[in-house]
Amino acid sequence: MTTRRIKTLTQFIVERQSQYPQAKGALTRLLNDLATAAKIVNREINAAGLVDILGYEGTDNIQGESQKKLDVYANERFIEALKGGGECCAIASEENEKIISFQNEFSERGKYVIAIDPLDGSSNIEANVSIGTVFSIYRRISEAGGGTLEDLLQPGVNLVAAGYIIYGSSTMLVYSTGKGVNGFTLDPSVGIFCLSHPDMRYPENSQIYSINEGNYIYFPEGIKQYIKYCQEDDSSTLRPYTSRYIGSMVADFHRNLIKGGIFLYPGTTKHPKGKLRLLYENNPVAFLAEQAGGKSSDGFRRTLEIEPKTLHQRSPLYIGPKAMVEKVEALMREFSPEFEKQ
Ligand code: AHM
Numbered sequence: 001m002t003t004r005r006i007k008t009l010t011q012f013i014v015e016r017q018s019q020y021p022q023a024k025g026a027l028t029r030l031l032n033d034l035a036t037a038a039k040i041v042n043r044e045i046n047a048a049g050l051v052d053i054l055g056y057e058g059t060d061n062i063q064g065e066s067q068k069k070l071d072v073y074a075n076e077r078f079i080e081a082l083k084g085g086g087e088c089c090a091i092a093s094e095e096n097e098k099i100i101s102f103q104n105e106f107s108e109r110g111k112y113v114i115a116i117d118p119l120d121g122s123s124n125i126e127a128n129v130s131i132g133t134v135f136s137i138y139r140r141i142s143e144a145g146g147g148t149l150e151d152l153l154q155p156g157v158n159l160v161a162a163g164y165i166i167y168g169s170s171t172m173l174v175y176s177t178g179k180g181v182n183g184f185t186l187d188p189s190v191g192i193f194c195l196s197h198p199d200m201r202y203p204e205n206s207q208i209y210s211i212n213e214g215n216y217i218y219f220p221e222g223i224k225q226y227i228k229y230c231q232e233d234d235s236s237t238l239r240p241y242t243s244r245y246i247g248s249m250v251a252d253f254h255r256n257l258i259k260g261g262i263f264l265y266p267g268t269t270k271h272p273k274g275k276l277r278l279l280y281e282n283n284p285v286a287f288l289a290e291q292a293g294g295k296s297s298d299g300f301r302r303t304l305e306i307e308p309k310t311l312h313q314r315s316p317l318y319i320g321p322k323a324m325v326e327k328v329e330a331l332m333r334e335f336s337p338e339f340e341k342q
C-alpha cells in the first residue's frame with residue numbers, strides 16, 4: 001500500500017517563501033492569520049444548527065442588507081486575527097462603512113492591507129448551503145502608521161495575493177500569490193489545512209453557466225443573447241450547457257473552477273453596476289481566475305484593471321474560462337454597448 005505524503009498549508013507557504021531569499025515571512029504570517037480565523041469561523045458555522053446563533057442580528061450593513069449573526073461573528077474574528085497578527089495595517093470589510101485602520105504597536109510593521117467579505121452568500125446560512133469568505137491582499141502604498149483609504153483603493157492588477165475559504169461539505173482554503181492557484185482542505189479531526197488541489201486550472205471542456213435568471217427581464221440584451229446561446233443545441237460546442245446557481249458567489253466560482261463554467265452577475269436596467277463589490281468580491285476571484293487560465297471582465301474591461309473610486313463600489317462580473325467570457329464580451333459589445341459607460 002502506498003501512502004501519499006501530506007503537505008500542510010503552513011509547510012506549503014513556507015516552502016514557497018524559501019524560493020524568495022529576500023522574503024521576510026510577512027505574507028506567510030498573514031496567510032496563517034487568515035487560516036486561523038477561518039478555522040474559528042468554520043467551527044461556528046458547523047455549530048450553527050446546534051446553538052442559537054442563527055437569525056438576524058438586528059443591524060443593517062452599509063449596503064442596507066440585514067446582517068445575520070454569523071456575518072458579524074465572522075467579521076469580528078477576521079479583524080481580530082489580522083489586528084493581532086501585526087502584518088496588516090488596515091482592512092476594508094463588506095460589513096464596515098469605513099476602513100479599519102490599525103493604530104497600534106504593529107502599525108509601523110504592517111506592510112499589507114486587506115479587503116474582505118467575511119461571509120459571502122450569507123442568505124444561504126439557514127438553508128445549510130455553502131458560504132464563503134473572500135479576500136484581497138495589497139501592499140500598502142502609504143508610508144507609515146495606520147493604513148489609509150488610498151492603500152485600499154488600488155486596482156486588482158496591484159494584488160499581491162487573493163483567495164477564498166469555502167465552508168461546504170468540506171472546508172477549503174484556495175489562494176494564489178500570483179504563481180498558480182492551490183487548494184487546501186481542512187482536516188477537521190486535527191484542524192489543519194492540507195494540500196488537496198495543487199495547481200488548479202479550468203478544465204478544457206466547460207459547459208456550465210451560472211446566473212440568477214430570475215432577473216432576466218432586467219438583463220442587458222447582450223446577456224439575454226448569451227443565455228439563448230447557452231441553451232442552443234450544438235454538439236460541436238457541447239451545447240446546450242448545464243445551468244447551476246447556488247447564490248453564493250464563492251461556491252459558484254469554486255464549482256465552476258473545478259468543473260468548468262462561467263459565473264455571471266450582470267448589471268441590470270435597474271442596477272447598471274450589478275450587485276457584487278469590486279474590491280472584496282470581484283477582484284479576488286478575478287485574480288484567481290486569471291491564475292487558473294481563465295478570464296474576468298465587466299463585459300468591456302478586464303476586472304483587475306478597473307480603477308476603484310469608492311470602497312464599496314459595485315461592478316458587473318463575468319468570470320470563467322477565457323472562451324466563455326470572450327463570448328459574453330462579444331455579445332455585450334454587439335447588443336448592449338450603452339452598458340460600457342455605466
Ligand atoms: P452578500 O455578500 O450579501 O452575501 O451578497 C453576495 C451574494 C453572492 O454570494 C451571490 O453570488 C449573490 O449575492 C447572489 O445574489 P442574488 O440573490 O441576487 O442572485
Ligand code: MG
Nearest residue numbers: 117119120121
Ligand atoms: Mg457578504
